[in-house]
Amino acid sequence: DQQVKQNSPSLSVQEGRISILNCDYTNSMFDYFLWYKKYPAEGPTFLISISSIKDKNEDGRFTVFLNKSAKHLSLHIVPSQPGDSAVYFCAASDSLGKLTFGKGITLSVRP
Amino acid sequence: KAGVTQTPRYLIKTRGQQVTLSCSPISGHRSVSWYQQTPGQGLQFLFEYFSETQRNKGNFPGRFSGRQFSNSRSEMNVSTLELGDSALYLCASSLGQGRLVYGYTFGSGTRLTVV
Numbered sequence: 001d002q003q004v005k006q007n008s009p010s011l012s013v014q015e016g017r018i019s020i021l022n023c024d025y026t027n028s029m030f031d032y033f034l035w036y037k038k039y040p041a042e043g044p045t046f047l048i049s050i051s052s053i054k055d056k057n058e059d060g061r062f063t064v065f066l067n068k069s070a071k072h073l074s075l076h077i078v079p080s081q082p083g084d085s086a087v088y089f090c091a092a093s094d095s096l097g098k099l100t101f102g103k104g105i106t107l108s109v110r111p
Numbered sequence: 112k113a114g115v116t117q118t119p120r121y122l123i124k125t126r127g128q129q130v131t132l133s134c135s136p137i138s139g140h141r142s143v144s145w146y147q148q149t150p151g152q153g154l155q156f157l158f159e160y161f162s163e164t165q166r167n168k169g170n171f172p173g174r175f176s177g178r179q180f181s182n183s184r185s186e187m188n189v190s191t192l193e194l195g196d197s198a199l200y201l202c203a204s205s206l207g208q209g210r211l212v213y214g215y216t217f218g219s220g221t222r223l224t225v226v
Contacts, residue, residue, distance in 0.1 A: 006153075036217075043115070043201050043217030044154070089154060098167050099215070101146075103153030 003027045004092050006102035015111050019077040023090030023102055026071065030092035030100075035064060035075050038087045038104070047088075048075070080109045113138065115204050115218035123224045129190040132221045134202035136183050140216075142166075142207030143185040145177060148199040148220070157200075160185050161207045192225045199223075 005024045013019045021035075031052040036044035050057040050064045050073065057064050063076045077084055090102040116135040124130050136143050144167075145157040156169035160179035179185045183204075189196055199220045 041219065041222075043203075043219045045217070046215065091154075096167075098156065098159070099144075100156070101154035103151075 001026075002102070003030075004090055004100050004102040006090055006105045008105055009103075010106040010108070012108045012110060013080050015082055015109055016079045019075075019080045019084065019107055019109070021075040021077075021088050021090075021105055021107065023073050023075075024071060025073075025092050027092070027094070027100075028071070029094040031095065032093040033064070033066060033073050034091045034093070034099070035062075036089040036091060036101075038089065044089055077107075080107075082109045082111050085109050115202060115216050117200075117202055117218035117221050119221060120219065121222045121224075123226060124192050126192055126194060126225055128192050129188065130192060130223060132187045132189075132200055132202075132223070134185045134187070134204070134218060136185070136202075136204030137216055140204035140206055141183050142205045143179055143183065144203045144205075144215075145185070145187050146201045146203065147171075148201060149197075154201070157187070189223075194225050197223060197225045 003026050034049040035047040037047045038044040048059050048062045048064050050066050055066050066073045085108050087104045087106050089104045091099045118133045142161045144159040146154045148154050159167040163179045174190045177187045201220045203215050203217045205215045
């Protein structure tokens with residue numbers, strides 16, 4: 001049973017436009033959420049995180065939004081750049097700290 | 112400072128064989144976690160070691176095992192390999208104290224192909 005779901009396997013956007021990557025979770029014990037970015041032949045790298053006490057966290061072009069009542073979070077990338085093309089994983093953590101990952105979404109940014 | 116180092120980068124094994132993968136964490140990190148990445152399943156948690164003890168375990172069969180040494184280096188072993196074990200195996204290290212995910216850093220992985 002997938003506790004962290006990324007329902008869209010891929011997303012394609014035009015350079016300069018906004019990319020919105022969605023993630024849903026089912027476990028109400030999750031209280032810390034992260035996004036990782038992964039290029040082929042490399043390990044995932046940490047991108048941005050958000051605690052459940054917040055509903056928004058911003059870092060440069062990247063913003064993560066959390067809607068606790070809907071158990072939904074999203075990653076916004078504005079403006080999107082070709083170098084952003086990668087696989088993005090959503091992950092969630094409970095107080096014990098174990099990470100549960102979604103299956104990932106492949107973002108393609110067209111020049 | 113050096114990152115998380117995984118060896119080897121690539122490995123080809125035959126069904127029925129066993130394999131050992133190695134992970135050297137960032138200096139000072141005491142926790143090492145292992146993940147399996149496949150196209151259909153994404154990143155799945157295998158186990159986590161802290162101070163030479165397995166602290167957390169995912170839902171994988173007993174053919175998958177691991178250990179951690181006193182210098183925090185960790186090895187993962189898969190016995191009686193099956194074709195479905197072909198995957199990218201990633202390890203991640205962290206300080207291990209407080210929330211595990213803080214400072215969680217992944218290695219580049221070992222690509223295992225079982226033929």
